[in-house]
Amino acid sequence: AQKVTQAQTEISVVEKEDVTLDCVYETRDTTYYLFWYKQPPSGELVFLIRRNSFDEQNEISGRYSWNFQKSTSSFNFTITASQVVDSAVYFCALSEIKAAGNKLTFGGGTRVLVKP
């Protein structure tokens, strides 16, 4: 069975601070995808990144960066120089890869509150 654990339920920071969100996953599959989504107060999920299990390269996109370490089954997400607009719930998710339909397993989410 697949499992995604986000140990931090809530993080509060002051604007311009960096914040790192932890994500640890469990799967028996050798091929899978990992995702991060942002859910602002409006509720709509915003896709941030998808990472293939074969690609362990770290990625940077603007103020966002991701650290994928297969050896520790972790896919951590860092927001650099946080802004108030970053306040949201962030979900890490794991997807099996099957032609019939790829189920997403979500972590519990981490609520980030950025104070001005």
Added chain:
Amino acid sequence: GAVVSQHPSRVICKSGTSVKIECRSLDFQATTMFWYRQFPKQSLMLMATSNEGSKATYEQGVEKDKFLINHASLTLSTLTVTSAHPEDSSFYICSAREAGLYSYEQYFGPGTRLTVT
């Protein structure tokens, strides 16, 4: 591209009535659609997977007779909550997977907030 809509965005219904939620892929064909439920301050839980033209596959613990799913076309899936009760009040989110063997991306709808009084 890859837009998924849901209708309605909010619905309030009385206990015992049924409510239908539509999920549409607007600019692509979706062979598979997923329905999730999210209670306040909780994560998304997969309820069921629907494939166009076949019966939906429900996750363990989800009552198939209560949550009727129909995926009659490549662009539309519906979730009907039958005989709704206050405990069914939740945020329902659908996602759609584009047709194609190597398509793994799921595109999410904006969600439907259901309140049962």
